[in-house]
Amino acid sequence: MRKIIAILTVSFLLVNCKNGKGEVILPSSTGNINRVLVVMKALDWSGKPGDEIRKVFGEHQVGLPQPETLLSVSQIDPSGFSSFIRQNKAVLLFQKADSANISIVKNKYAAPQVIVVATAKNKEEMINLIQTRGKEIIEIFKEADVEFVQNIFNREKLDHNQFPTIKNLGIDITIPNKYRLVQDTLNNFLWMRQHLQNGIARGDGTNNILIYSLPLEDETTIVDNITNVRDSIGEKFIPGSREGMYMITEKAYTPFTYETQIDNKKAYETRGKWEVKNDFMAGPFLNYTIVDKTNNRLIVFEGFTYAPAINKRDLVFELEAIGKSIKIKE
Known part of the structure; x- marks a missing residue:
């Protein structure tokens, strides 16, 4: 009986303990x-x-x-x-x-x-x-x-000042330290990658982040150009295993685009599937195109996942959380 009372007392104290200010610590x-x-x-x-x-x-x-x-x-x-x-x-x-x-x-x-x-x-x-x-x-x-x-x-944020593209674009973003640099063009394109540590895709699967900017030319054509822009970026920066292979938007699946807000600025969220041209690699992508009228440009954040044979919803959700952390410095 005493043992039961002791256990209940400890449980009560753990749930209802207070800090020095008298506030309950949950x-x-x-x-x-x-x-x-x-x-x-x-x-x-x-x-x-x-x-x-x-x-x-x-x-x-x-x-x-x-x-x-x-x-x-x-x-x-x-x-x-x-x-x-x-x-x-x-x-x-x-x-x-x-x-x-x-x-x-x-x-x-x-x-x-x-x-x-x-x-x-x-x-x-x-x-x-x-x-x-x-x-x-x-x-x-x-x-x-x-x-x-x-x-x-x-709590595990990388110092983004070490990446010239982020610094030159004048943005703040929370990227966890499990990501490693793949490519930084020193002014306008950043690619970072996290190798998955768990699940069937361990050692093979990755979560990837791309950050770049474009000039804001015609705001009415932004949505129509999102797929073309990401395909041109894929051809230029995201190669496959052999010549003539590079990342493109999957031809058989039409992406979905929604208007949203990031850092209190108008933005477009696009979800779809990517594939490697002339290869069998594929997966989901999430693209945020942010309208930065102050600097007459578009800031683009894209996350894409390669994780064969496992569910990808939560992996893409992590990319969503990173993308939504973007702040554009005034």
Whole structure:
């Protein structure tokens, strides 16, 4: 009995210990990126509300060679949402209430943590809430994961002043120190590569970063030229194993381009697949083309992954977090 009390006391102190300022120090959250714990009654999860969650969250991420969902979800009954389970990094919590709504609670049981509380008075309202605000909920979790990854990378950040291209372009970017230099043209093109350490692709797979700039000539043609520009960069800088081989945009797959913002500037996000001309290498790419009107130019960040036989969603997500860390110095 004394042993049980001692264990409970230690657990209480660990969860509720305070720093010198009297602030509660929360335990570290658990869970991987792009994964959400859904707190919902088992009957609802096996019924239409659960079906709707799996439909909305299970939409495929564009630009990947194999089908992979936007987010991976698992479920637990509210009665089991206690103890260490509550320390999950991303939680979608369903509760009964008089009105349908969502709210965000941060760092309640652990840090970092995002809990999206979804309220509804019956199943019909619950289903409608998922249908109408599901995309919004996904973006909340995605943005939290980007910040989470960026914070990790910031602790192991390379000194980018050692790379002339980054210095000459006048940008700041968080690149983790697991990346190694492949090529730096000293003024306008940088290629860095991370060799994957885990999984089936270990030793063969890579994540890659390209950074370069272009003059801003006609803003109305930016989207139409993204594929042509990346193909010309591939021909010039990304060779294959033999002469006549170089990286191009995969001909059989049309990339998807969306308008977004990076560093509070207009930008375009393009997701698609790359391949090596006259070869069998291929994989997904993510391109951010940032409109820098102040300097009359485009800043381009591109990440591409080569990882045969393994899922690539989370690898591309890491590239997304790096690309979204760009800051253009004024």
